[in-house]
Amino acid sequence: MSVATHTHISALIRHRRSIKPVDMDSSRAVERTLLTTILEDATWAPTHGLTEPWKFIVHQGGARQRLAETMQCVYQATTPANEFREDKMKKMGENPLLAPVVIACVMERRGGAKIPEVEEIEAVACALQNLQLSATAAGLGCYWSSPPLLGTREFAEWLQIGVEDRCVGLIYLGWPKSGLNWPRSVRQPVESKTRWCDE
Ligand SMILES: Cc1cc2nc3c(=O)[nH]c(=O)nc-3n(C[C@H](O)[C@H](O)[C@H](O)COP(=O)(O)O)c2cc1C
Incomplete structure (x- = not known):
């Protein structure tokens, strides 16, 4: 891989930010061909035993309304009264309609006893980072x-x-609203997260 390509990839990784549904243009669709490419990129993640333990359930159009209603029903039915929050309930009803695409990302257990569950989840997390970088x-x-x-x-x-x-x-996906100020973020210096063992 050339140095120029590495520079681009490094810049892409650092540029990716969480963009909330409220900052997406809900009226602008994401083309199916682009979505398919992004999902294909996701599947190039590493997987122990090549189990490819992912399933993407893509909600668009009216399916987002059913997703929103289901989340609200399940939240209401499963949250203890002392933890229930009206603002969360409201957001669950709104968020899926603010983004044109909402993908329920599932770890499908494929490896049996040979592959620990955590490794299947880790593989899906790798796929979702691929997905996010491709989308970005x-x-x-x-x-x-x-x-x-x-x-x-x-x-x-x-x-x-x-x-x-x-x-x-x-995973909520959508075109950022025009004029959106791309969010900033910070990371701890990598030296504080690294122990070098050279000798
Ligand atoms: C496994 C996982 C679960 C997450 N769940 C939530 C969530 O439920 N709500 C939320 O606001 N952000 C969630 N995030 C996004 C993080 O809040 C976000 O990545 C973090 O604030 C850093 O911001 P950045 O993505 O812009 O770098 C999640 C991220 C990961 C990796």
Whole structure:
């Protein structure tokens, strides 16, 4: 790989930000061909045993309304009264309609006892980072959301996923609203996260 390509990839990785659905243009569709390329890029993630343990359930158009209603129902049914928050409930009803695409990203258990579950989840996380980087390179905004209700039996049943499978996140995708100030972020100096062992 050339140095120029590395420079571009490094810049892309650092440029990716979580773009909230409220900052996406809900009226501008994402072309199916572009979505397919982004999903294909996701699948080039590494997987132990080449199990490719992902499933992407893509919600667009009216399916987003059904997703929003389901999240609200499941949240209401599974949240203890003392933890229930009206603002969260409201957001669940709104967010899927603010983004043109919402992808329920599922770890489908494929490796059996040979591959630990955590490694299947890790592989899906790698795929979702690929997905986000590919989307960012295309100019799309993306946002990984993981409300606790994703782990409930009720939501898993609605998604029609297996008992050993797990929805690890909702990825919201959409074109950023024009004029959006791209969010800034910071990271700790890598030296504080690194121990060099040279001798
Ligand atoms: C596994 C995972 C789950 C996440 N879940 C949420 C979430 O539920 N809500 C949220 O606001 N952000 C969520 N995020 C996004 C992080 O908040 C975000 O990546 C972090 O603030 C750093 O910002 P950046 O993505 O712009 O670099 C999640 C990220 C990951 C990797």
